[in-house]
Each structure stands twice: as structure tokens, then as C-alpha cells.
Amino acid sequence: MPEIRLEHVTKRFEKFVAVDDLNLHINEHDFITLLGPSGCGKTTTLRMIAGLETPTEGKITIGDKVVFDAATGVNVSPAKRDIGFLFQNYALWPHMTVYQNIAFGLENLKWKKEDIKVRVQEMLKMLKIEEFVGRYPAELSGGQQQRVAIARTLAPKPQVLFMDEPLSNLDAKLRSEMRTELKRLHSDSNSTFVYVTHDQLEAMTLATKICLMEKGVLQQYDPPLTVYSEPANRFVADFVGNPTMNFINAKVSDSVVEFLGVKAKFTPNDPKEKISASEVILGIRPEFFTIKEGGKIKATAYSTLPSGMETTVKVKLADELISSVVFGAIDYKVDQPIDCDIIGDQICIFDKESTKRVSIGKLEVL
Ligand SMILES: Nc1ncnc2c1ncn2[C@@H]1O[C@H](COP(=O)(O)OP(=O)(O)O)[C@@H](O)[C@H]1O
Numbered sequence: 242m243p244e245i246r247l248e249h250v251t252k253r254f255e256k257f258v259a260v261d262d263l264n265l266h267i268n269e270h271d272f273i274t275l276l277g278p279s280g281c282g283k284t285t286t287l288r289m290i291a292g293l294e295t296p297t298e299g300k301i302t303i304g305d306k307v308v309f310d311a312a313t314g315v316n317v318s319p320a321k322r323d324i325g326f327l328f329q330n331y332a333l334w335p336h337m338t339v340y341q342n343i344a345f346g347l348e349n350l351k352w353k354k355e356d357i358k359v360r361v362q363e364m365l366k367m368l369k370i371e372e373f374v375g376r377y378p379a380e381l382s383g384g385q386q387q388r389v390a391i392a393r394t395l396a397p398k399p400q401v402l403f404m405d406e407p408l409s410n411l412d413a414k415l416r417s418e419m420r421t422e423l424k425r426l427h428s429d430s431n432s433t434f435v436y437v438t439h440d441q442l443e444a445m446t447l448a449t450k451i452c453l454m455e456k457g458v459l460q461q462y463d464p465p466l467t468v469y470s471e472p473a474n475r476f477v478a479d480f481v482g483n484p485t486m487n488f489i490n491a492k493v494s495d496s497v498v499e500f501l502g503v504k505a506k507f508t509p510n511d512p513k514e515k516i517s518a519s520e521v522i523l524g525i526r527p528e529f530f531t532i533k534e535g536g537k538i539k540a541t542a543y544s545t546l547p548s549g550m551e552t553t554v555k556v557k558l559a560d561e562l563i564s565s566v567v568f569g570a571i572d573y574k575v576d577q578p579i580d581c582d583i584i585g586d587q588i589c590i591f592d593k594e595s596t597k598r599v600s601i602g603k604l605e606v607l
């Protein structure tokens with residue numbers, strides 16, 4: 242299980258910069274998700290590590306082997322990088338049975354016949370496709386084909402497994418099942434997983450660390466809950482979480498924050514942090530903007546969206562709408578007056594110009 246290091250990796254397609262000076266250290270046995278909107282450079286990054294795309298600049302190391310270095314001209318071929326792939330459009334060989342599809346790669350690697358048999362059985366069991374062993378791909382559902390593709394990819398025990406949106410063709414239920422399987426597979430296999438997705442929920446639930454990119458530039462590289470609770474900037478805060486974080490323009494002076502007719506005292510978790518700007522953006526996750534009797538913020542319910550386990554309430558405050566998520570099924574009447582409060586110590590303050598997070602802490606309504 243090698244670690245992977247990218248140092249100052251840049252990829253330009255003529256003048257267009259697809260990946261910009263990326264530094265990334267993937268530890269052994271990590272499950273990394275490359276996350277970001279379409280076109281931000283995820284696939285390009287994956288392909289560069291795999292050796293399918295040549296970086297314009299930089300250096301890539303897998304384990305103790307330099308596989309690419311623009312400075313010295315080293316460029317190891319994909320086949321010699323010991324990497325397994327699983328792409329968005331996995332193509333099984335249509336004229337081969339499930340067994341043959343999984344065994345094929347092992348035969349190419351000149352594994353012994355008995356060893357192949359044992360390994361294929363292991364894979365069939367792990368992915369729960371034993372009963373389909375003699376079928377052809379056309380005789381399988383999309384989800385079953387997907388599992389065969391995963392089995393085929395994992396069979397040679399690649400030290401590093403790359404997946405590019407492998408679940409995008411599946412329906413919601415199967416996707417959720419496959420996520421569970423992939424996470425389990427990761428702990429069972431000891432391999433390092435690098436997984437591309439544009440789906441923040443998928444990235445949050447699977448990864449040990451999220452690498453969030455925008456326009457080729459790394460925005461944050463941290464464990465999912467850190468990305469969620471301590472976003473580096475407004476883009477990250479906005480991209481992760483559903484419903485999204487509330488962003489509210491606010492004025493600050495002497496740690497008193499004013500917004501939408503509300504005055505509140507801000508206490509940073511790190512007492513050394515001082516907010517120098519007078520105009521900021523306040524970032525409040527919906528679960529920290531709560532509705533409770535006696536809350537000091539007087540607002541009204543604009544609309545209520547119960548989803549069973551939880552309810553999203555759009556709260557109207559000084560003509561702006563704020564999302565609030567409350568546990569359980571509640572139904573407020575339209576325009577019903579409600580009392581609200583701000584809780585927790587994860588209230589973010591972003592600089593208005595740079596959009597970087599400048600502080601995080603408690604907000605006590607005065
Ligand atoms: N071969 C190529 N030639 C020119 N531009 C490319 C090429 N491959 C990718 N790009 C561009 O680089 C950017 C990043 O692409 P990609 O890595 O596929 O994004 P993602 O996987 O995050 O959706 C996109 O704007 C894409 O159009």
C-alpha cells in the first residue's frame with residue numbers, strides 16, 4: 242500500500258490550465274475523494290497519477306518510485322504503476338462470462354490456474370455475485386454488471402484503486418448500497434482508493450479525506466467532517482452540505498455582529514483570532530439556526546419542507562430567507578411567527594473580498 246505524492250503538478254491544454262500547481266499527499270490505505278464541480282480537473286488529476294495523461298509540470302511519486310518528473314524526464318508507463326482502474330463507463334467483455342471477465346486480467350498476469358480459481362471465488366463472494374458466475378454481461382442488470390466490473394478491477398489486488406464516478410449510472414438505492422460495499426471493500430482490501438465524484442454526499446460518506454477542487458485549484462484537503470465544519474472558504478462551505486450553509490452579509494465592530502436587524506456577540510474559538518474587516522459574510526449551517534420558543538430572533542415561517550426524519554424550514558427574517566433544519570416532522574403554517582436562535586460553536590465568518598474563512602466560533606444573540 243504505497244503513499245502517493247503530487248508536487249507542483251500542473252496540466253495545461255495549450256493555454257487552458259486544467260490543473261494548477263497541485264500538491265497532494267495521499268497516505269497509504271487512505272480513501273481519497275477528488276470532489277468538485279464538473280470541469281474542475283478531477284479526471285485529469287486521476288489520469289495524471291495513473292500515467293494516462295502527461296503533466297505539463299511537476300513530480301509524482303508512488304511509494305518510493307518516482308513515476309513522473311518533468312524536470313528529469315521520468316515517465317513510467319501506466320502498466321508499470323501497479324494501479325487498478327474503474328471508470329464511469331465500465332465495459333465488460335460481452336463475449337465472456339462473469340467468471341472469464343474476472344479471470345482475464347489474472348491470466349494476463351500469468352497467475353497459476355488454481356490461484357485464479359481461488360481468487361475469482363473470493364471476488365464473487367465479496368461482491369455477492371456468485372450466482373451469476375456463468376452468465377454473460379447482457380444477462381445482468383446494470384448494478385450486477387457494475388459489481389462484476391469492481392470484482393474484475395480488484396482481482397489482481399492492485400495496491401492503488403482508481404475510480405472515476407463509478408456509481409453514476411446506478412439508481413439511487415443501488416448507489417447507496419454500493420457505497421456501503423465500497424467502504425467495506427476498502428477496509429477489507431488494504432488498498433489505497435482514489436475516487437472521483439461531483440456528488441458531495443458521496444464524497445462525505447466514503448472518504449477518509451476529501452480533496453476539493455475548483456477550476457483546477459485545490460481548495461481544501463481534509464477529512465470530510467473538517468471540510469464540513471471548518472471550510473477554508475466560501476466556495477467549500479457552499480459546495481458541501483445539503484441544504485447549503487446560509488450566507489448572510491454582516492457588519493462587525495468590537496466583536497458585535499449585526500445582520501438582518503439582529504445583534505449578536507461573536508466569540509472566536511481561537512481567542513487569538515481578531516476580525517479586522519468591518520464587512521463580512523456570516524456562514525451559518527441550517528442545523529445551527531434553530532427554531533425554539535423564547536429564541537431572541539423573531540421571524541416567520543416562509544415555507545416548511547418535511548422529509549420525514551427531518552424538516553427544512555425556510556425562515557423569513559428581514560425579507561431574507563434562511564434555511565433551518567429541525568429534527569422530526571413539523572409543519573408550520575405559512576407566515577406563522579416563530580422564535581429562532583443560533584447555536585453551536587461552528588459559526589463561520591468569511592472575508593467579503595477574498596471569501597476566505599477568517600474565524601469560527603460562537604454567536605450569542607443579544
Ligand atoms: N484533452 C483535452 N483537451 C483540452 N481540454 C481538456 C482535455 N481534457 C480535459 N480538458 C479540460 O480540462 C478541464 C478539466 O477536465 P476534467 O479533468 O475532465 O474535469 P472533471 O473530471 O473535474 O469534470 C475541463 O475544462 C476540460 O474541458
Ligand SMILES: [Mg+2]
Nearest residue numbers: 283284285437
Ligand atoms: Mg471527470
